[in-house]
Amino acid sequence: MVVIDSIKTGIVIDHITAGLGMKILEYLDIDTTKDTVALIMHAVSSKYGRKDVVKIENVSDIDLAALGIIDPKVTVNYIEDHIIREKVHITIPERVVNIIKCNNPRCVTSVEAGAPQIFHLIDGENREYRCEYCDEIISMKGGYSNEIIHKQWFDR
Amino acid sequence: MLKGRSFLEPMDFSTEELEELFVLADKIIQEPEHYTKVCEGKLLATLFYEPSTRTRFSFEAAMLRLGGQVIGFSEPNSSSVSKGESISDTIRTVACYADMAVMRHPKEGAPKVAAASTDMPVVNAGDGGHQHPTQTLTDLLTIRKEKGGFDNIVVGLCGDLKFGRTVHSLIKALSRYENVSFILISPEELRIPEYVRKEILCRNKIPFEEVENMQEALPKLDVLYMTRVQRERFFNEEDYVRLKDRYILDGSKMKLAKQDMMVLHPLPRVNEIATEVDSDPRALYFKQAKYGMYIRMALIMGLLGIA
Numbered sequence: 011m012v013v014i015d016s017i018k019t020g021i022v023i024d025h026i027t028a029g030l031g032m033k034i035l036e037y038l039d040i041d042t043t044k045d046t047v048a049l050i051m052h053a054v055s056s057k058y059g060r061k062d063v064v065k066i067e068n069v070s071d072i073d074l075a076a077l078g079i080i081d082p083k084v085t086v087n088y089i090e091d092h093i094i095r096e097k098v099h100i101t102i103p104e105r106v107v108n109i110i111k112c113n114n115p116r117c118v119t120s121v122e123a124g125a126p127q128i129f130h131l132i133d134g135e136n137r138e139y140r141c142e143y144c145d146e147i148i149s150m151k152g153g154y155s156n157e158i159i160h161k162q163w164f165d166r
Numbered sequence: 167m168l169k170g171r172s173f174l175e176p177m178d179f180s181t182e183e184l185e186e187l188f189v190l191a192d193k194i195i196q197e198p199e200h201y202t203k204v205c206e207g208k209l210l211a212t213l214f215y216e217p218s219t220r221t222r223f224s225f226e227a228a229m230l231r232l233g234g235q236v237i238g239f240s241e242p243n244s245s246s247v248s249k250g251e252s253i254s255d256t257i258r259t260v261a262c263y264a265d266m267a268v269m270r271h272p273k274e275g276a277p278k279v280a281a282a283s284t285d286m287p288v289v290n291a292g293d294g295g296h297q298h299p300t301q302t303l304t305d306l307l308t309i310r311k312e313k314g315g316f317d318n319i320v321v322g323l324c325g326d327l328k329f330g331r332t333v334h335s336l337i338k339a340l341s342r343y344e345n346v347s348f349i350l351i352s353p354e355e356l357r358i359p360e361y362v363r364k365e366i367l368c369r370n371k372i373p374f375e376e377v378e379n380m381q382e383a384l385p386k387l388d389v390l391y392m393t394r395v396q397r398e399r400f401f402n403e404e405d406y407v408r409l410k411d412r413y414i415l416d417g418s419k420m421k422l423a424k425q426d427m428m429v430l431h432p433l434p435r436v437n438e439i440a441t442e443v444d445s446d447p448r449a450l451y452f453k454q455a456k457y458g459m460y461i462r463m464a465l466i467m468g469l470l471g472i473a
Contacts, residue, residue, distance in 0.1 A: 114274065116272070116274045116294045116295060116296075117273065117275055118253070118271070118273040118274060118276040118278070118279050118293075119275070120273065121273055122252055122253050122254065122273075122276070122279050123252070124252060124254055125254070125275075125279045125282075132364070132365060133364075140365065141275070142275070142278070143274060143275020143276075143278050143279065144274035144275045144294070144296055145274075145296065145359070145361040145365075146361070147360050147361050147364070147365075
């Protein structure tokens with residue numbers, strides 16, 4: 011049994027599909043040299059069998075839309091003074107900008123660097139998104155990580 | 167009100183707005199002399215990043231016949247595009263000089279990027295294998311003039327339905343009319359893209375069949391829309407060679423079709439329609455090309471607010 015302390019202030023991302031915790035951390039671009047982060051993998055869950063959990067101390071602002079695409083069943087708990095102040099159940103976003111990358115080599119986004127990558131949800135159940143420019147349909151179900159744009163590509 | 171808007175795909179205009187354009191095109195066909203000066207002082211920019219003969223000529227002829235003038239390039243090597251300029255910067259610069267722009271580009275969605283960067287009307291004159299909405303206006307005007315309307319027709323589309331942008335635009339546009347059904351004739355590799363099947367046909371519950379045999383489909387059709395298998399869309403020459411001669415419409419196949427079936431083709435053709443079919447009164451593709459100029463005249467007037 012691994013014991014990880016509760017955090018005083020920060021975020022706990024719970025009910026992550028087992029195996030996707032690392033991907034979520036990568037996308038969120040958490041500075042592990044500065045922030046205190048705990049990644050718990052394959053924890054026992056009464057609801058899902060196995061799950062990953064991410065705890066991040068002193069961070070309160072994360073991109074919920076991106077979480078909704080990577081793993082829409084996660085729960086985000088905002089912690090203050092060791093107490094859950096807010097619990098957010100993630101929903102899959104209708105429109106996302108600069109989160110999914112179009113994989114159609116004929117799409118204009120492959121040559122026009124300044125064009126934002128815009129996708130529209132067309133099928134929530136299958137997590138299918140349509141590219142604003144070329145209409146290519148991408149399914150995010152099953153962890154298609156190649157299409158997820160890492161946050162730092164835009165921030166740096 | 168079409169003034170100031172861009173036309174990037176057929177759904178950008180309502181069916182009522184399309185009807186206004188068809189009515190105006192009809193008037194221009196009947197009395198072209200009344201429209202020879204309506205665009206005096208207006209400038210159309212034609213930005214063709216990919217070769218085109220008829221679409222570019224058709225737009226240029228349309229603007230010149232309306233009394234306007236044309237600037238542009240017909241291949242990107244003769245412009246600052248060859249220096250690596252972005253689409254967005256090119257259109258912003260062109261907007262300093264012209265009143266509207268027509269863009270053909272090999273990349274899908276390029277005219278949308280252009281339209282998002284300027285207030286000037288931008289018309290998609292074909293973007294990769296994606297959409298070609300002004301060809302659709304041409305196709306619709308031809309069907310409307312010859313059939314009297316779009317309701318209750320069976321439309322067969324044959325050939326390259328995967329990369330055939332005219333096909334995607336036409337299906338989209340016709341999906342809004344009553345009781346239209348489609349027979350999609352192609353080899354398995356060249357079937358319609360997933361977004362057309364799922365988002366247009368299935369979502370709107372439009373009857374369609376996907377078949378490989380042209381002869382079996384022919385007797386059921388009111389309109390046959392032939393397309394060329396486009397070499398430039400293939401990454402692999404071997405696939406092109408294998409598929410290019412799959413469907414050839416000739417005199418013997420025409421005998422299987424209804425007496426009033428229309429044969430349309432966006433042109434250019436290679437060998438998918440034998441020249442012997444040209445003399446058949448059902449072969450309307452050259453008439454269609456002429457209608458293309460008139461509907462583009464109507465479109466230019468609409469977007470410039472002259473209509």
